Amino acid sequence: MTDTVLSPELRALIGSGPLTHLTTINADGSPQVSVIWIGLDGGDLVSGHLGHYAKVRNVERDPRVVLSFLGPRDHGVTLNPYAVLHAHATVEPRDDTWDLLDQLTKVYQSPDDTFPAPRSPGWTIRYRVRRVGGVGPWA
Amino acid sequence: MTDTVLSPELRALIGSGPLTHLTTINADGSPQVSVIWIGLDGGDLVSGHLGHYAKVRNVERDPRVVLSFLGPRDHGVTLNPYAVLHAHATVEPRDDTWDLLDQLTKVYQSPDDTFPAPRSPGWTIRYRVRRVGGVGPWA
Numbered sequence: 001m002t003d004t005v006l007s008p009e010l011r012a013l014i015g016s017g018p019l020t021h022l023t024t025i026n027a028d029g030s031p032q033v034s035v036i037w038i039g040l041d042g043g044d045l046v047s048g049h050l051g052h053y054a055k056v057r058n059v060e061r062d063p064r065v066v067l068s069f070l071g072p073r074d075h076g077v078t079l080n081p082y083a084v085l086h087a088h089a090t091v092e093p094r095d096d097t098w099d100l101l102d103q104l105t106k107v108y109q110s111p112d113d114t115f116p117a118p119r120s121p122g123w124t125i126r127y128r129v130r131r132v133g134g135v136g137p138w139a
Numbered sequence: 140m141t142d143t144v145l146s147p148e149l150r151a152l153i154g155s156g157p158l159t160h161l162t163t164i165n166a167d168g169s170p171q172v173s174v175i176w177i178g179l180d181g182g183d184l185v186s187g188h189l190g191h192y193a194k195v196r197n198v199e200r201d202p203r204v205v206l207s208f209l210g211p212r213d214h215g216v217t218l219n220p221y222a223v224l225h226a227h228a229t230v231e232p233r234d235d236t237w238d239l240l241d242q243l244t245k246v247y248q249s250p251d252d253t254f255p256a257p258r259s260p261g262w263t264i265r266y267r268v269r270r271v272g273g274v275g276p277w278a
Contacts, residue, residue, distance in 0.1 A: 023170040031162040
């Protein structure tokens, strides 16, 4: 069960809206990185994309991705907390991707904000987390 | 010249000490991510490592890496500034890696702090930045 992979401390950090580096693999084997919003969906993580971007196409070709994000910055420590989530990702074309993005807008921007792009179908990426690393109580 | 790749705004952000996600490629083609400190060295970037860690071995096998880090967090925008640096990385076994880490301690922790590990030789990774992406004045 992935629920055992995502500890309460890690779920709390994810729920706080950490800007997340999504690493995928390009066709030539080189790394591709974008910063995205992520949300919890049961034992999985999800992200929403209104375009069929390079990162989405990369996931369709190779599901091995990494999600990484920082814990709160602490200038008093040499190793700041951070999480590295190795996941198996799948792309789902969906009509409700915009709704996911709007939910995440409340977390990442402000409870009163609405996702600024026009409502449209999109692609939701689902992440089944296989292994957690980094520095912190989750690693 | 890489100097033209690193704009003044980007150099300022790097000089402020952003915790940086280093993505390398494992032998099986999957991504590997660690959070590291980085510094400017002329037109290049550098990082220091006192162990011959997986990321160092990965760079020795495949020099294609990505360095990614955030600009200041702004909850009023949908796309927070961030930088994605595609670089060609080389590993240099060096006697002065600890000194680099001690210099970076002044930036990332506090001007009065000393790098806490015992002085020893190490591995300095040098990054020749080829392309800059992300969101912000540098992208």
